[in-house]
Amino acid sequence: MSSVIPTPKSGILEITPYVGGKAKGTGGAKVVKLSSNETPLGASPMARATLKDMADKLHLYPDGGSSELIEAIADIHSLAQEDLICGNGSDEILSLVTNAYAGPGDEVLFSQHGFLVYELAALANGATPVKAPEKNLTTDVDAMLAAVTEKTKIVFLANPNNPTGTYIPFSEVERLHAGLRSDILLVLDAAYAEYVRKADYEAGVSLVAKSNNVLMTRTFSKIYGLSALRIGWAYGPKDVIDVLHRIRGPFNINAVAQVAALEAVKDQDFVEKAREHNDKWLPILTQSFRGMGLKVTDSVGNFLLLDFAETGKSSKEAEAFLSERGLVLRDVASYGLDTCLRMSIGLDDDNHAVMDALREFLEQGK
DSSP: OOOOOOOOOTTGGGOOOOOOOOOOOSSSSOOEEOSSOOOTTOSOHHHHHHHGGGGGGTTSOOOTTOHHHHHHHHHHHTOOGGGEEEESHHHHHHHHHHHHHOOTTOEEEEETTOOHHHHHHHHHTTOEEEEEOEETTEEOHHHHHHTOOTTEEEEEEESSOTTTOOOOOHHHHHHHHHTSOTTSEEEEEOTTGGGOOOTTOOOSHHHHHTOSSEEEEEESSSTTOOGGGOOEEEEOOHHHHHHHHHHSOTTOSOHHHHHHHHHHHHOHHHHHHHHHHHHHHHHHHHHHHHHTTOEEOOOSSSEEEEEOTTTTSOHHHHHHHHHHTTEEOEEOGGGTOTTEEEEEOOOHHHHHHHHHHHHHHHHTTO
């Protein structure tokens, strides 16, 4: 028998597999999971109700083109249906984009603390991931443009960014685009767009509409509360959307996800309810944690980045203390933020529990 074994493509063995937020505590207390930026309000009642009807249809293949869902998305956002595509989470779309437009010898550019999937997608396709320095944990357009080379094929911009919660104004997004060659694809990852209230923010629709090299991705995993079903979508130039349709799986969105997302996108009243809950708690938690001596990055998402560097205690110690009490936050050392934890905005009682526990933790030994 030959000793030679199959060898994966270049870059794959350099990947550190993505690990999501923990879902279990270490003590016996009831677990409050605030590690994955899930909406605490769950999914729309309309979305939940429609799932009951799917039990008798599980033997049928789903609509391969997600046509009803795409029609609903197009209607809500006033977009052309032919410029849309759905994916198995926006993660799949990010991977499809990289698979289609980057390979060995190419570079994929993103900001220093950008979403981990960008690097994974680049390495999986043999491309080189390039990280541009940030300024105050925020994308620095000048640094991004300075990092562009003749090898750059894709620029990923998470706006707002995860895990920092920061954003750049739309004018800066436009400046970034203007500084890129026309053969570079700019991908605007707007997973948290629904939460942003800033007047100078835009998810990217208008830039896509007038460009041939800009793609915007969105998700149903965050404010819509359908994380378990894995469904996202993208809006882009017809040529790019055509390419993605050619390489996606023929039934990449399961039928349950499609019907749930269809009802969820129609229920904009529920979306507003989730947004209002986030608007209430974001400033309360920010002020409270800062009052405890934590450094808290201004966030426009549904989460906060808590930095323990100036407290005399470590984020690892804080994570362990909280976990014993069933409060599960996200360790973000994999993002290069070794002194930080990320907290998703939870229900009222959950948020109070974290505030109380962190206050107790930080006062120990004083």
